[in-house]
Amino acid sequence: MIRVLICDDHLIVRQGIKQVLAEAEDVSVVGEAANGPDAIQQARAGGVDVVLLDIAMPQRDGLDILKALKSEFPKLPVLMLSTYPDRQYAVRSLKLGAAGYLNKSADSEQMIDAVRSVTRGRLFITPSVAELLAGAVGAGGRPLDDDKPLHERLSHREHQVFQLLAAGRSVGEIAEQLVLSPNTVSTYRARVLEKIGVRNDVELALFAVRMAQLG
Template identity: 80%
Template sequence: MIRVLVCDDHLIVRQGIKQILADAADIAVAGEAADGPDALAQVRRGGIDVVLLDIAMPQRDGLDVLKALKAEAPRLPVLMLSTYPDRQYAVRSLKLGAAGYLNKSADSEQLIDAIRRVAQGKLFITPGVAELMAEQLVPAGSRSSAPEAPLHERLSHREYQVFRLLAAGRSVGEIAEQLVLSSNTVSTYRARILEKTGVRNDVELALYAVREGL
């Protein structure tokens, strides 16, 4: 029996996943978590074989929780779930140690298959995500015929978090409070983001995010 921890801040989503998994005789929902700290606490108690983890979690976002999980339980497979387009978070999740990445628009059979696959110690990668990974593996000298990687892919995980919040119109103070950072630290991240993306201010950063579909 594959024991699954379902981590999503929306009760209706957790209920939907539980209903889907109820049709799989070899999978059981061993727990539910509505935020990152709760997810970490349940993993520490043991009895979990696979973690289903939403990207957009309160208090600590899914990628922060993923990093913490891989630090504490490196062999525990984590399958990331997201409503965002694959280009935004799929490759980042896999680089941080996720065993797979699945969009919430996937059908129930694909979700069950993904859980079984990662429980066996394998990776679950959709064709779309595989293509994104292949783009990043193209050697620099061979990119004349390949599309250039978007500038935002140069951002670190924390820089990308700050980038998305700035592009959404959040102030430095609001971002500092949400990410539990000092305002000076957020300002430093902002300066790096502007430099790496080649824009001059927050307005241009927001336009860049729209243009890139972020």
């Protein structure tokens, strides 16, 4: 029996995933977590064969949780789930040690297949993600991270802060929306400005407009 821990902050999503996995006789959901610390605590308790982890999580985003899990449990397969376009986070997740990446729009058969695959030690990727991986490596296996557009070098949380700053939100408003302290948001803001190469929020907003125009 494959023992699954589901980590997603939305109860209705966790229930939906449980219903999907219930279709497989060899899969059992043994735990649910609504946040990263809870997921790590349950992983420490043992009895988990694979973690299904949502990327968009409160407090600590899914990529941060992934790094923590792989640091403490390097052999525990983590299957990332997301509603974001594959190109935004798939390659980044796999580089951080995810055993697979699956969009939440996937059908039940594909999700069950993904759980089985990563539990057997195989990497699960869809054809679209495979294309992204191929594009992420240049001739001779050279990573192409340095060739990526500036805004695509941001972490998940940095990208969230970037979008909200570009929309004219204040540090306080962003902190309230993302359930973070203002100091933490200010730290993310400083990282965003540095990575994009702008000096203030006005230049950041202009940069966002240019990216939108480029599609």
